[in-house]
Amino acid sequence: MAETEIGTAQVRVETTTGTRGAAEDIARSAVQRGLAACAQVSGPITSFYRWEGKVQADDEWMVVLKTAADRLDDLTDHLIDVHTYDVPEIIAVPIQGGNPEYLRWLTDETRSGT
Secondary structure, rough: OOOOOOOOOOOEEEEEEEOOHHHHHHHHHHHOOOOOOOEEEEEEEEEEEEEOOOOEEEEEEEEEEEEEEEHHHHHHHHHHHOOOOOOOOOOEOOOOOOOOOHHHHHHHHHOOOO
């Protein structure tokens, strides 16, 4: 993963859930615990997927969270704990670059320990 000038890589994490309220709860809890610097909720979106042998189509809400790469395991554990799905989507993508001040802030916010 690419690192910023401050020496810490960052990642963007995506998950989806069935309601706006659940998405907001996920976003808020991750930021409150210092596991993510920020989170955005968007939707509804329509997701198509295979589950238990059938193609499904459901409206979902997406949560995009930004965090330092070294917080990813803790964030993933938290998302699994609070998520309502049996097998929640949790996908992390490395952030390859961006505004250095924003990336510094992102990392600093995941160090707050709150």
